[in-house]
Amino acid sequence: MGFEYLTNVPLSQAREDYLARLQSHGFGPKTEVIPVFESCGRVTARAVYAHICAPHYAASAMDGVAVNAKDTFGATETTPVTLSPEQFVVLDTGDPIPEDRDAVIMVEDIVKNEDGSITIHAAAAPWQHIRQIGEDVCAGEMILPSHMTVSPAAIGAMIAGGVLEIEVIRKPVVGIIPTGDEIIPPCTDPKPGDILEFNGSIFSAMVRQWGAEAVVYPIVPDKFDQIKAMVAKAASECDMVILNAGSSAGREDFSARVIRELGEVLYHGIAIKPGKPAILGCQGEKVILGVPGYPVSGIIVIEQLLKPLIDHWLTVPAAAAQYAAATLTRPIVSGLKYQEFVRVRMGCVGGRLMASPLSRGSGVVSSFMKADGILEVPQGLEGFEAGAEVNVRLLSSMDKLQNTLVVIGSHDPLLDELADMLHLENPELYMSSSHVGSMGGIMAIRRGEAHAAGCHLLDTADGSYNRSFIRKYFPKGGVRLISCVGRQQGLMVAKGNPLNIQKFSDITGNFVRYVNRQKGSGTRILTDYLCKRENVDTSAIYGYDREELTHTSVAAQIVSSSADAGMGIYSAAKLYDLDFIPICIEEYDLIIPDHAWDTPMVQELLTILKSDGFREKLLSLGGYTVDNPGEVIPV
Amino acid sequence: MGFEYLTNVPLSQAREDYLARLQSHGFGPKTEVIPVFESCGRVTARAVYAHICAPHYAASAMDGVAVNAKDTFGATETTPVTLSPEQFVVLDTGDPIPEDRDAVIMVEDIVKNEDGSITIHAAAAPWQHIRQIGEDVCAGEMILPSHMTVSPAAIGAMIAGGVLEIEVIRKPVVGIIPTGDEIIPPCTDPKPGDILEFNGSIFSAMVRQWGAEAVVYPIVPDKFDQIKAMVAKAASECDMVILNAGSSAGREDFSARVIRELGEVLYHGIAIKPGKPAILGCQGEKVILGVPGYPVSGIIVIEQLLKPLIDHWLTVPAAAAQYAAATLTRPIVSGLKYQEFVRVRMGCVGGRLMASPLSRGSGVVSSFMKADGILEVPQGLEGFEAGAEVNVRLLSSMDKLQNTLVVIGSHDPLLDELADMLHLENPELYMSSSHVGSMGGIMAIRRGEAHAAGCHLLDTADGSYNRSFIRKYFPKGGVRLISCVGRQQGLMVAKGNPLNIQKFSDITGNFVRYVNRQKGSGTRILTDYLCKRENVDTSAIYGYDREELTHTSVAAQIVSSSADAGMGIYSAAKLYDLDFIPICIEEYDLIIPDHAWDTPMVQELLTILKSDGFREKLLSLGGYTVDNPGEVIPV
Secondary structure (H helix, E strand, O other), rough: HHHOOOOOOOOOHHHHHHHHHHHOOOOOOOOEEEHHHHHHOOOOOOOEOOOOEEEEOOOEEOOOOEOOHHHHHOOOOOEEEEEEEEEEEEEOOOOEOOOOOOOOEEHHEEEOOOOEEEOOOOOOOOOOOEEHHHHHEOOEEEEEEEOOOOHHHHHHHHHHHOOOEEEEEEEOOOEEEEEEEOEEOOOOOOOOOEEOOOOHHHHHHHHHHHOOOEEEOOOOOOHHHHHHHHHHHHHOOEEEEEEEEEOOOHHHHHHHHHHHOEEEEEEOOEEEEEOOEEEEEEEEEEEEEEEEOOOHHHHHHHHHHHHHHHHHHHHOOOOOOOEEEEOOOOOEEOOOOOOOOEEEEEEEEOEEEEEEEEOOOOOOHHHHHHHOOEEEEEEOOHHHHOOEEEEEEOOOHHHHHHHEEEEEEEEOHHHHHHHHHHHOOOOOOOOEEEHHHHHHHHHHHHHHOOOOOEEOEEEEOOEEEHHHHHHHHHHOEEEEEEEEEEEEEEEEEEOOOOOOOHHHHHHHHHHOOEEEEEOOHHHHHHHHHHHHOOOHHHHOOOOOOOOOOOHHHHHHHOOOOOOOOOOEEEEHHHHHHOOOEEEEEEEEEEEEEHHHOOHHHHHHHHHHHHOHHHHHHHHHHOOOOOOOOEEEEOO | OOOOOOOOOOOHHHHHHHHHHHHHOOOOOEEEEEEEHHOOOOOOOOOOOOOOEEEEEEOOOOOOEEHHHHOOOOOOOOOOOEHHHOOOOOEEOEEEOOOOOEEEEEEEHEOOOOOOOOOOOOOOOOOEEEOOOOOOOOOOOEEEEOEOOHHHHHHHHHHHHHEEEEEEOOOEEEEEEEEOEEEEEEOOOOOOOEEOHHHHHHHHHHHHHHHOOOEEEOOOOOOOOHHHHHHHHHHHHHOEEEEOOOOOOOOOHHHHHHHHHHHHEEEEEOEEEEEOOOOEEEEEOOEEEEEEEEEHHHHHHHHHHHHHHHHHHHHOOOOOEEEEEEEOOOEOOOOOOEEEEEEEEEEEEEEEEEEOOOOOOOOOOOHHHOOOEEEEEEEOOOOOOOOOOOEEEOOOOHHHOOOOOEEEEEOOOHHHHHHHHHHHHOOOOOOEEOOOHHHHHHHHHHHOOEEEEOOEEEEEOOEEEEEEHHHHHHHOEEEEEEEEEEEEEEEEOOOOOOOOOOOHHHHOOOOOOOOEEEEOOOOHHHHHHHHHHOOOOHHOOOOOOOOEOOHHHHHHHOOOOOOEEEEEHHHHHOOOOOOOOEEEEEEEEEEEEEHOOOHHHHHHHHHHOHHHHHHHHHHHHOOOEOOOOOOOOOO
16 A cells, blocks of 8 residues: 555656657557458558559440441431441440450441441541540559558459559557456456456457457456566567556556566656556557556546557548537536546537536546546646536537437436437437436526426425426526426335334434435435424434435445435336335426427427327336326426 | 330439338348447447446445444544554455445555554544445446447446346348459459459448448359349348449349349339439348449449438438538539539638549549549539539548648659658648649649649740740749659650651551540640641541540550550650650649648648659659759749
């Protein structure tokens, strides 16, 4: 325990120095010869010249007859010329022109006579309707320069030019070595402490997307000699090696030592976050990159440090990253010491592109899956305020962002089902939902950040749901409240209810480990209200401050015995096969701002809410009632 | 011979009806189950739900000690709390939290005492530094909706969620059947009349780029029963079949009959050019598309009619085509009856995007390779005038177009070598050259269509080259003349000079078949001048009107015995191993407009002209002299 990074070198310098060092050892593109018909998308190693002409013979461009043009001179409408069978040769398109002929007359322009001769009413110009030798490609001509990507048509031109094999840039081979005593191959029933090896699958998919080949080596335990032997093997078999260290802090030291004994370490510690423990090493011209164990850190390190090397090897300029200006919905605080890469979810609402920071946990790989863009906070900048105009590197296309229904607010698993139905119904439409609770949803609508918000807010004064909140938070109108579902709320407890919890007030006392929802969520407001109504002192509830963001994550804590009880909806309890003590039925509705009403996304959403498919889906989830989903509720 | 297309149905209607008919027979996406780690880029067939939580156990997020938070309550800087060895468990990042602990204290925040106890100066909040179960993914949660493309991070999230296999849309399999008695497998020494089979390689590369799999069947001769048997076999093995008919007109009838006997023909004849003889057929849900034999027609038919079916099958919206407004450099005349697809070469000159129509011959596959865009002329429109603003579908990226040096003018093989050197020197720069002769180059510069023009124009009054033409055509300046090379011009004749041609005037008389260059080319002007000087009557030269566009294509005609003599440069004669009768040395220079001078492309070009590499290249080509290449010539 205890570890210091040796360097904190800025990313751009690290990249430049790394490439220069590798090049000094001979790093650079290697080539191979492959059949032309397999070369689509590959990059030419050198200029390709035609071996033969295409066409390689003078060919008829029409169905008709080949003649000697001189025999036809003088033919006109009034002075037709008749050619004897010896003077012409019948041929089809593509047929070679006989040696002593130099023009073709189209079949439409000849009159056949009974004696086998033909009559024509116009002279043929020499070489008319003949595809000249080399019309397409001339022997010796350059078909493709060096370092160009081969297109389907270029394959045709090369084969036509008699080129059957081509020297191309070989794809660099990236070897990926997962290490760690706790790392096990993917399975569906890991034991506590086991960590499933999925980085290898992520990294190999990434490098394949960039044009390299990937080899994932077997998992190596945390034994110095075994790791060293595997890295040496990978370096001998591959062009680049990713040594994926475990996630605990001492591991990178271990990796650095392995690399240093096999070759050299240029830098250990880069000024980026996540990813600072990266190790830039090599064994001669072979790249050996030490990558942190957390998947998000690994993804950033590989993208920022390995991809430029692959691009350099492949010699083709990488597709330029697409950037777009967006409004930041929440502040980002960043350390001055590092260049930070913040994953953001994006959406286009009311004509504005919005960017919301996602979880910054390095272990949360799903945050990368959900990310629509990366906000790069430069080294030396403290971050950005909410509302700042920022320049985001796009991971999703603008097309997709403009067709994405942005739902921010209370969580319900049915939102995912709606997302599925929406995209199935219209493949051009997408939905992204963020779980920030009912009040968070109202605020997001007010700030113009969402097309819709899920909401189930109890008015404790009159027992009504949502309507009074709309009146309060949107006094000037501008939004519609759309009926969605009635939901069964209650206490989720372990299967068999071992602590014999019967009513809400049973959650007090140290023997029950409670797991709560975050402040501002409808379920939390309901829980607080129930505490007040039942005269339960919240400080007497153990774990009342332990907050989860969704019904399912509350259920997950209970099913894994890290908590005993929590409020949530029936469908979440059913999903995890938990016992459920019903407390009340609440109204879960959607708030939709007027400006979003006529978007194709909202209109499709309303159609789905009213569909039979939606009712059937709710039935299968359980714990929902439906009245008039999709109808506007008067407020 | 003689053939009528049965229909002339508009493209959009053909597409719509074809899909509807196929769907009525059950056409649509099929699925398969594959390992998740191989699923990158594939499309989910249905929503994917997590089987387990990730993390699947409460894990330490730090190196430190696990404690029961209650034991630490009250600890502050002034009232430290000491924990006995029984009260804490040392653990590393990722280790599971022992059952009766609920918080982690970082190693940096503890003081180790000699008796094995530890002292802390701050209370631990319950669940601090613990990665809660399901923080990344909750069991039962939807990881990916249906019909979404799998990303590398999604692979990680799925494996973390215990999903090891995934149902994805199967790639449709496209079977390609080349037919024709004259079609032979690719080789380097075809006999006259042989046509190399390369359409199969083009089409399979195209459909693979679109996400399908391709199978190319053996070439089938023009025998009805053999073709029918092969189509039946392909339809039983594939989802879609391309029946690639020969290029002569009767062939499509043959194909249509085959398809009709196996299934049905919806349309035979689409209102597009090229591609009108396409046959839209099927056998049940299996697509059978009859495609014309000419490669360019085939490419258009497959792109316009098969790609939409593949897109539909794959369920993901195809990337939207990119369009850009460009100025047309030459007029396009189009038939009213068809929607026409014209291949254009594009370039960005002086801030304007220019589009120049390429050869419209259906057999010229290299024209597709060179095309930067497709100009679609709608049905019912007669075409466009030169200078018209047109909307072009881009095949090259705007990035590439903005970095392409556009050279229009006189042809010389060294231009291709310069293109190669330019791109090798700076992979972001490209060069495209069009061969329109020296006068054509001057006109292109005047119209602002090129960054540079190759030029070798003899002033017959004083024997000088180029300078007087610059003064005449650019009276107000605005261009610079750049010294390039001296070139040996002469008569190219067959190896061994069988006709014993000794001097220029020997080209007269019917026994010599001459092949000329196009009007406006420097070589043609030189030839015309020589005729005048030597008192040669051009009407006495057989083939004087037969025009080729490049030195190499003139040489190609001679080497293949379709002509006996032609004027050209030494390097072209050398390339084809022809005999060469030297006539004169001319100056081949480059005209560069002032507005292009400071572009990176022109500056790189000048650097290369002055380089040793350029001199060495000229030496290897032969027939060139160099003085001060890259220097400005005073005019």
